[in-house]
Amino acid sequence: MKLQPDKFDVQSINGYGPGWVTIEGEKTHASLVISAQGERFEWNCTRFEELSPEHFxxxxxxxxxxxxxGSGKRNRFPPVAWLKPLIAKRVGLETMDTAAACRTYNILAGEGRRVVAALLLEAD
Known part of the structure; x- marks a missing residue:
């Protein structure tokens, strides 16, 4: 699916599909973290089962x-114990499939929120 916002002043997701996302015109097939503040880096996992407390x-x-x-092709939840560092800093975490996470990230980033998307990209 291709996403075309009117205009974003923040880093946005322009498109997504099975195993890929496009950010600012650059297509990637690796799981990644993206923030409205401009950060972007690989998240070093290809499957949900590879995630660890260190990722969170x-x-x-x-x-x-x-x-x-974005937990991949379907909605899966990380163990609560892995979320302790986020809870300690009072950072909310919402879990959804990666396609929904892409859409939600764009909405929140467009509203000027300090949002981060951690996207698990699973190949077919």
Whole structure:
């Protein structure tokens, strides 16, 4: 699906599909973290089963009020114990499939929120 906002002044997701996203015209097939504040880096996982507490601890280091976790092709929840660093910093976490996470990130980023999207990109 291609997304075409009127105009974004923040880093936005322009399109997504199975195993890929396009950010600011650059297509990637690797899981990544993106923030409305301009941060973008690989998230070093290709499957939900590869996630660990360290993946979520890294998210707590970012300046966010909410993290949108795109859990791949379907909605899956990380163990609550992994979220302790986010809870300690009072950062909210919303979990949804990656397609929904892309759409939600764009809406919140467009509203000027301090949002981070952690997107698990699973190949077919």
């Amino acid at each position: 601890a890294k998210l707590a280091e970012l300046d966010a009020e909410v993290v949108i976790f």
